[in-house]
Amino acid sequence: MMDVSYYPADYTVQKMGGKAGKEPYARVIYSRPATGGRNIFGEVVNFGKPWRLGANEATEIEFFTD
Known part of the structure; x- marks a missing residue:
């Protein structure tokens, strides 16, 4: 099972509401x-x-700021 987490945690809620700047x-x-x-x-x-954590998939992390 794949899952995604964002920081800030409420980013997806803000984006769906049109409030993500x-x-x-x-x-x-x-x-x-x-x-x-x-x-x-x-x-x-x-x-x-x-x-080991995961289910045969490597964890990916992406940063959008420096």
């Missing part, structure tokens, strides 16, 4: 696994074990 400062596109109702930590992945 400029581009956001940053955008993060990330992937997250579907849990399917499972508890990931403690069941699928034991506590204390490494677990």
Whole structure:
């Protein structure tokens, strides 16, 4: 499942309302696994074990200002 997050967080609400004056400062596109109702930590992945974030997609971050 792909998801997008902006900074400022309400950028998309402002844009849809026609109130966004400029581009956001940053955008993060990330992937997250579907849990399917499972508890990931403690069941699928034991506590204390490494677990990578994402669901086979690399996270992307884009900055719109210097």
